[in-house]
Amino acid sequence: MNAGARAVVFDLDGTLVDSVADVAAALATVLREAGIHPLSEAEVRGLMGHGAPGLLRGALRLRCCDSTEAAWMTRRFLDRYAAAPAVRSTAYPGAVEAVAALAAAGIPVGICTNKTAWTARAVLRALGFAPHVGAVVGGDSGHGMKPDPAPLLACIADLGATPEDTVYLGDHHVDIATARAAGVRVLAVPFGYGDVAMLEPDGILADYTALPGMLGLAEAG
Template sequence: MVFDLDGTLVDSVADIHAATNRMLHEVALQPLDLATVRGFIGHGVPRLVAQVMETRAVTPARHDEMVRVFLRHYRAAPADLTDVIQDVPAALEELRREGHALGVCTNKPGELARAVLDRLGLACHFSAVLGGDEVPVAKPDPAPLIETVSRLGGGPAIYVGDSEVDADTARRADVPFLLYTEGYRKRPVEELPAAATFDSFAALPSLVRRVLKH
């Protein structure tokens, strides 16, 4: 089984928002509100920074510079304001007891993904963690998910995520998708292709059993 990270296992928008505004402050630009930054999450840091730059009419020539500034601030505090989604640890433990190998496939840089998982006590659950900067392409290209499944040993897989990007990734990889409905998606639940949806991780283990059975 493979999971997305931001908006699925952890609520990280506050730390991403803080790093964004520290970046903007450093280059003498006005801050953005949390809802705006939340809408930029999902495609990885380079895309997020590009969208932030568009809102502040910054020349694209400064993109690499601003990505470096953002990452410096995010690395300094990757999980200070980030919370584990309720019931995630218990659900992961139950899935592992049932014999599932667990992995994370995220567009967040791998170094930051592992730092967040480690600091929040979740790293022990995962045999593979693949970040968006560790493969040539990012989600929704299916290659990162396919690679993560391969690192877990292959075989039947399920992808658990919270967004349009995750749904499209699973579809393109031909992997059943389970949608956590309380994350960072932008479109209505019914518009996202999913084998099933859930709003509490307490329900996930039984849902996984049901999906695998069919």
């Protein structure tokens, strides 16, 4: 896909950052407090992509527990996770460099995630993305949560861009559905939490070194 992008928005978890270890640790604490056996990191990986409410509902479902507990456990999880969101999380190879290169080329970069915006910013700071990111819209930013297109459209507007000139990168079917609903072209990465073979994006980015070419920026670089 040669998109000729004028702005690029990224999902965070599973796209720029592998955050499963920190998410699993916070979730394990909350489950233990409720007397529930914690999930493995592999089980948590399978629940990623739906924000904290979806994570807790999924965890309770896997443990055959009462889903009415999900609301207070979600609040508890958010507190626990916000206290240590980037202890073991890592940026995917080349991701920081790719985001920095976009910003250096004058391409506005945004983050649209179902994670809370404060926690997303903390992760971005810890892993070196923050200086290159112009807008962050999280699940608590007042625009709803993906796959509702509103948060992506809000992020694009914050960047001063339009949907037609923007490319969104994600790893999950939620990201693809969000982009389609927003009228935004979308690339998928195969190293995240979704099954890329089932996503049907506009293109697949297997390596961040290939991103400039896929965005039609190779000549400009």
